Amino acid sequence: MKSFASDNWSGVCPEIMEALTATNNAGHIPAYGELEDPVTLEAEKKFNEVFGTSVKVFFVYNGTAANVLGVQHLMRPYQAIVSAHSSHMNEDECGAPEKISGSKIYTIESDDGKITAEDVKPFLRSVGFQHHSQPKVISISQVTEKGTVYTPDEIATLADFAHANNMYLHVDGARIANAAVALGVSFKEMITDTGVDVLSFGGTKNGLMFGEAVVFLNPVLANDFEYSRKQGMQLHSKMRYIAAQFDRYLTRDLWKQNATAANRMARLLADELVRIPQVKVSREVKANGVFVLLPESITETLQQHYYFHVWNYDVNEVRLMCSWDTTEEDVRGFIDVLKGLVGTPSKPQ
Ligand SMILES: Cc1ncc(COP(=O)(O)O)c(C=O)c1O
Incomplete structure (x- = not known):
């Protein structure tokens, strides 16, 4: 069954499978990425290339750990993260950032999932007031949970603001490849040149089997991160x-290649959806997610054909995510079923 639930419902892309098989056939290789494990060294070199600078990279199992460990390493428990209320960090990590870092999250309501320096400013009133958590890390998602993307200029403005106020900028890049393709920029232009301090670099949502990377653009901030990672139970023994x-x-x-395919299918899906008067594409489509207002009466039946998540139950806004392996046939199949349902609405179940 194909679905539009999330880009981690898809399998592993063939090139990654081949890479896994190749490393599996390579015999014994030092564990934990230690003793100059050649596979890990080679991957680190690639990160330096795409970011155009010498970065510090630490592999972890998942995106939640990349976010939580990356951020907690920059903070003391009495300091706070500032993020959009809708951020994965705030809404979808089961309180892990608060538990692991001990820190509070100051949240900002944002309809499009993005935040600005102006939004963060009110939290500065807490600086120096011993009764309040001290804002220390601004965390943004790229792509955001509402499908929007920050331009490099917007990221640079936030980074400058953070640094001018003794804070850091963290980027949750679970879908960073989709954002880079949407903007037509490199990782260097989006992340290095804008002054981001630490990045959770995603891969699982774009064709990997598992694994994400914590990337420190400022190597000094990475000092001792290996201990944070191990204590955070994220040191993979078969690191290769x-x-x-x-x-x-x-x-x-x-x-x-993978992100372009996913974004292209989201575009196609949106183009088809706008032709159906009974539904409404509710947000601008920037990357690989399409948000749409559906008649509630057809949602469950449609989900039985192609599963997806309801994003906002108040207005029955659903999120349709395209993946590296979504095909035109999948999109057209979904549209056909949807058209059939809105043509002859089924009774609510
Ligand atoms: C924006 C964002 N950040 C982080 C994550 C966390 O990824 P994981 O499920 O690998 O912990 C997700 C996963 O859905 C996500 O959508």
Whole structure:
């Protein structure tokens, strides 16, 4: 069954499978990425290439850990994260950032999922007031949970603001490849040149089997992160299996190929949806997510054909995510079923 639920419902892309098999056939290789494990070294080299500078990269199992560990390493428990209320960090990590870092999250309501320096400013009133958590890390998602993307200028403005106020800028890049393709920019232009301090670099939603990377653009901030990672239970012993995937992912623009395919299908899906008067595309489509207002009466039946998540129950806004392997046939199949349902609405179940 194909679905539009999320881009992590898809399988592993063939190139990554081949890379996993190749590293599996390579015999014994030092564990934990230690003793100059050649696979891990090679992947690290690729990160330096795509970010155009010498970065510090640490592989972890998942996106939640990349966010939580990356941010907690920059903070003391009495300091706070500032993020959109809708951020994955705030809404979808089961309180892990608060538990692991001990820190509070100051949240900002944002209809499009983005935040600005102006939004963060009111939290500065807490600086120096011993009764309040001290804002320390601004965290943004790229792509956001509402499908929007920050331009490099917007990121640079936030980074400058953070630094001018003794804070850091963290980017949750679970879908960073889709954002880069949407903007037509490189990772260097989007992240290095804008002054981001730490990035959660995603791969699982764009064709990897597992594994994400915490990337420190400012190497000084990475000091001792290996201990944070181990204490955070995210040091993979067979490290080469994450490293080999990222090595291939960053070779010959595989990341771009996969993200381009996903974004293109989201565009097609949106173009088809706007032709159906009974539904409404509710947000501008920037990357690989399409948000749409559906008649509630057909939602469950449609989900039985192509599963997807309801994003906002108040207005029955659903999110349709395209993946690296979504095909035109999938999109047209979905549209056909949807058209059939709105043509002869089924009774609510
Ligand atoms: C924006 C965003 N950040 C982080 C994550 C966390 O990823 P994981 O499920 O690998 O912990 C997700 C996953 O849905 C996500 O959508």
